[in-house]
Amino acid sequence: MEKTLKPNEPNVISEPMEGELVVINLESGCYYSLNRAAAKIWSYLDKGISVEQIIAAQQGDGLDETEVNDTIASFCGFLEEEMLMIASASDQDLLEYESDSYEKPVIEKFSDMQEMLLLDPIHEVSEMGWPNEADK
């Protein structure tokens, strides 16, 4: 069975900017910068396209298939390790993949804001009203 991933919402939020992507993990306090290639893979995963399909669709002269396979698999593994994406059940066909050449996905991690994250987990309140918390 092919592996599909989806963004770990609502703990993870993301926003594109000039082709790159900024991803913030609200729970861990870490944030990430994804280059164009990484942002593109993120968007395909978000559409429900499997990791295997993304790897298979890579094109380029003299491409080292093993290296492409390892790089993309390792990138997707990192997204899971960092809880930026989680496993999903979706399994769509790769219908509209732009046939541009392979570029190495790069993700940069920043953890310098973790000290700012002094939040207790946000509580939802039960019907009994403030300050009673809803059952988890």
Place this chain on the structure above:
Amino acid sequence: MNQLFGIGKETEQWRRTTIALDKFYVNMHFPTDQSQAIFLRPFAHLITEAQSDADLNLFVNHGKSGEKPLKAWQHFENDSSDEKKLHVYNKDGQHLLYNHDSKVLTGYDSHEHTAYYYIPSLDMLPFYEKAAPMRMIFHHFAKSNGWSLVHGASIGMNGKGILLIGRGGSGKTTTALSAALAGFEYLGDDYVILNPKTQSILSLYASGKFRWDSETILHGIEKLAVNSKDEEKGYFFLNQKHVNLEKKLTFSGLVIPSIGEGTETTFRRIPAAKALLVLASSTIFQMPGSGNKTLRNISDAIKNIPVYEMVLGNDTEMINKQLNELIKGL
């Protein structure tokens, strides 16, 4: 939420002041002359003629020293700890936040367009709550208008404003205060509001905070301080006598400063994605309840703005000269 914050029907007798943020009005209600005086100082430049119909009604409540605090406050205080300073509770558009560090309980009801602020005694207020109070309330208010309350300083020239962003210690506050004291237009040193619809930056607090050791760069800054060195940072309030305090500037540029080693100050244009990364991370982790909407608002506000990286030299005159040239060219 009225009951939770100890607000009864007698609020008609309370002191009311209206402040204006662009074309939006906030009616602030205070139970005593003392609280009115304390909390209005940073908003003094925004005070406008009284409005009976406001976009937000904000009720401040407090007890007296030695008096028993409100029951709800006691609950949150007992439930909090030094380790986790902020406690956030959400219920259908209503938000409660208890800050264990400042001892302030705030509430925001987006349906009723009402906000609440409570501290058992005014004596308990830390310096940062006197310099820049009610951040969580103005974060929610900004969000409800499609604006963003962001962590950054802002100065300008001839109506063109730049936003200085970065973590504490990056030089943004020192740069902004030095420029303001040299005659630049000034909107704020730590928190300002971005309005993506009108591509403008709005001032919220007419105050400035500084590290006590920055006297070496900002000569005479200590004289402006309204507090003593017992507190972590010095703070002061600004008015037209000190600086060109403005309420709004056109958002024309974004600058990410960092402290360099020599005397020379340099600028270079960088991609906007870097600005989103810096601004979103330093803003969102400080504003409980931020999420995709806040990130999208920040992105909308900065997407067409030129971004520069600025390496600061140790010559403040040179920094101001370079800033002047940069703003002129925007």
